[in-house]
């Protein structure tokens with residue numbers, strides 16, 4: 001009996017500790033070029049410590065205010081991003097541009113909108129945000145618990161029509177283009193003057209990209225080729241460190257090619273799934289990437305399913 005109550009006490013103390021766990025992770029801004037900055041998040045999973053900021057964000061400082069690219073996964077995450085920006089400039093965030101509809105791309109929108117920022121995205125991005133809002137809020141509550149309090153999902157308010165769109169804000173030009181890779185309606189943001197692209201969840205480096213049930217490998221392969229054609233000087237990937245095109249090609253472009261050209265071809269030729277996955281289980285070109293062990297087989301499985309039905 002005594003033993004049991006001690007156990008209960010220990011369990012209670014442990015959960016209290018979890019609740020009061022300080023979210024110590026504070027993102028830092030790093031200069032990409034001129035007035036363009038990246039905030040590179042950790043490669044691992046969403047956690048109480050990182051407030052769901054396990055992704056990359058970025059911003060452009062203009063004389064009229066800051067253009068923020070992606071707003072974080074929660075109210076508290078948005079405040080951490082704001083603090084990282086304040087380390088670089090006194091200018092407020094006046095514009096938020098979303099590259100996607102996955103939690104960490106936009107659940108901070110409401111916080112910045114409440115401070116007067118205009119929230120902008122391609123129209124299909126905003127539509128997908130609305131569609132997945134409840135699911136992503138539930139998911140984030142499982143990861144962050146109480147630290148999600150006060151977070152309100154606000155899909156982008158100012159939506160841009162067409163397959164691509166040019167945005168002029170604060171004297172800067174931003175070109176948005178759909179990638180439709182990780183989520184339907186995902187887009188990149190290209191800064192033609194600085195030759196920097198914020199790829200959103202199209203490009204992953206340092207860690208293996210994830211193919212989700214709603215991702216499209218076919219679109220990813222096409223979009224990566226279009227991105228390479230821009231010949232960007234620097235790429236701020238969705239996840240991983242700021243990189244050049246050669247690294248993005250090795251760690252993302254070649255992987256999309258592999259999934260489409262090898263796994264996709266096997267699916268179209270109706271080869272057995274398990275044999276295909278076994279054949280490509282060990283790929284020396286990618287196995288150094290974080291999350292390879294956890295994701296590679298599932299990625300191939302989803303690619304197979306996508307190409308099988310085409």
Ligand SMILES: [Zn+2]
Pocket residue numbers: 055102104201238239
């Ligand atoms: Zn992501």
